[in-house]
Amino acid sequence: xxxxxxxxxxxxxxxxxxxxxxxxxxxxxxxxxxxxxxxxxxxxxxxxxxxxxxxxxxxxxxxxxxxxxxxxxxxxxxxxxxxxxxxxxxxxxxxxxxxxxxxxxxxxxxxxxxxxxxxxxxxxxxxxxxxxxxxxxxxxxxxxxx
Amino acid sequence: xxxxxxxxxxxxxxxxxxxxxxxxxxxxxxxxxxxxxxxxxxxxxxxxxxxxxxxxxxxxxxxxxxxxxxxxxxxxxxxxxxxxxxxxxxxxxxxxxxxxxxxxxxxxxxxxxxxxxxxxxxxxxxxxxxxxxxxxxxxxxxxxxx
DNA sequence: GCTTGACCTAAAGTTAGGTTTAGGTTGTAT
DNA sequence: ATACAACCTAAACCTAACTTTAGGTCAAGC
Numbered sequence: 001x002x003x004x005x006x007x008x009x010x011x012x013x014x015x016x017x018x019x020x021x022x023x024x025x026x027x028x029x030x031x032x033x034x035x036x037x038x039x040x041x042x043x044x045x046x047x048x049x050x051x052x053x054x055x056x057x058x059x060x061x062x063x064x065x066x067x068x069x070x071x072x073x074x075x076x077x078x079x080x081x082x083x084x085x086x087x088x089x090x091x092x093x094x095x096x097x098x099x100x101x102x103x104x105x106x107x108x109x110x111x112x113x114x115x116x117x118x119x120x121x122x123x124x125x126x127x128x129x130x131x132x133x134x135x136x137x138x139x140x141x142x143x144x145x146x
Numbered sequence: 147x148x149x150x151x152x153x154x155x156x157x158x159x160x161x162x163x164x165x166x167x168x169x170x171x172x173x174x175x176x177x178x179x180x181x182x183x184x185x186x187x188x189x190x191x192x193x194x195x196x197x198x199x200x201x202x203x204x205x206x207x208x209x210x211x212x213x214x215x216x217x218x219x220x221x222x223x224x225x226x227x228x229x230x231x232x233x234x235x236x237x238x239x240x241x242x243x244x245x246x247x248x249x250x251x252x253x254x255x256x257x258x259x260x261x262x263x264x265x266x267x268x269x270x271x272x273x274x275x276x277x278x279x280x281x282x283x284x285x286x287x288x289x290x291x292x
Numbered sequence: 293g294c295t296t297g298a299c300c301t302a303a304a305g306t307t308a309g310g311t312t313t314a315g316g317t318t319g320t321a322t
Numbered sequence: 323a324t325a326c327a328a329c330c331t332a333a334a335c336c337t338a339a340c341t342t343t344a345g346g347t348c349a350a351g352c
Contacts, residue, residue: 052247
């Protein structure tokens with residue numbers, strides 16, 4: 001059993017955020033003694049799931065729906081499975097997008113290394129858009145496809 | 147040369163967003179005929195860079211700073227290089243975080259597949275936290291480390 | 293000559309996801 | 323018994339990055 005302050009330290013989440021999540025209904029079975037919240041392993045796991053779903057791009061209102069499904073028991077297993085499946089696809093797509101972003105950043109690092117070495121961008125611009133060194137050309141193409 | 151509507155279609159960005167970027171100073175050399183904006187290849191490349199920096203987690207005000215550096219010429223090459231270097235590290239970290247997220251999502255897909263097959267979560271809970279099948283255990287551990 | 297579509301501006305409005313404020317309780321160390 | 327830290331609530335507030343609104347210009351087609 002953990003207090004809100006301990007959980008805050010554990011996850012590096014502000015106490016106010018944990019209270020906000022509670023108000024949103026993300027800890028439907030949390031214990032209280034007097035007025036004070038006590039987080040058990042079940043709430044700790046809930047926070048792992050919240051962080052995961054948030055990072056996957058899900059909105060708070062849909063995370064709420066997930067916890068509503070949890071309270072409904074086994075009949076909602078297929079809905080929950082579908083949710084995770086959909087989020088998985090979204091995260092895979094997001095990683096792909098970030099890899100394209102990374103290609104652009106690596107291209108630009110090369111670009112400015114060369115600009116610093118040359119003192120200007122003329123040499124680079126003469127190579128654009130398709131006469132770059134082979135590896136750099138790959139980055140450029142990945143970064144610029146629509 | 148492209149009109150704002152053509153650029154909007156090209157990048158799937160609302161016209162209002164392109165006007166907003168212009169107001170923020172992201173197209174310092176854009177041509178106008180009368181009151182109408184014309185986007186050249188240089189503005190198209192600027193949009194690629196904006197999208198990249200945005201995706202890397204940079205705020206609008208810092209993207210503004212980047213375009214200020216661009217207008218300052220070669221003396222700001224090192225600043226620009228440093229910016230892209232820093233963003234590159236940020237994106238690498240972000241991809242790592244998303245891979246952890248993906249591990250959780252894959253674990254949960256397995257979890258609910260099994261819960262659906264079993265009709266309950268008892269069998270799974272008996273395996274937690276360290277008696278899961280080997281591959282699944284790996285996902286679980288990756289997803290749950292702090 | 294009028295309607296339609298694509299462009300324009302300035303300024304107000306929106307939204308999600310918290311965060312801060314103001315005021316109050318509780319438990320333990322001095 | 324008093325001070326300090328850690329907890330509590332309800333409600334107001336905040337911020338970034340757009341988006342919408344209201345009102346206007348202009349060229350082309352019918």
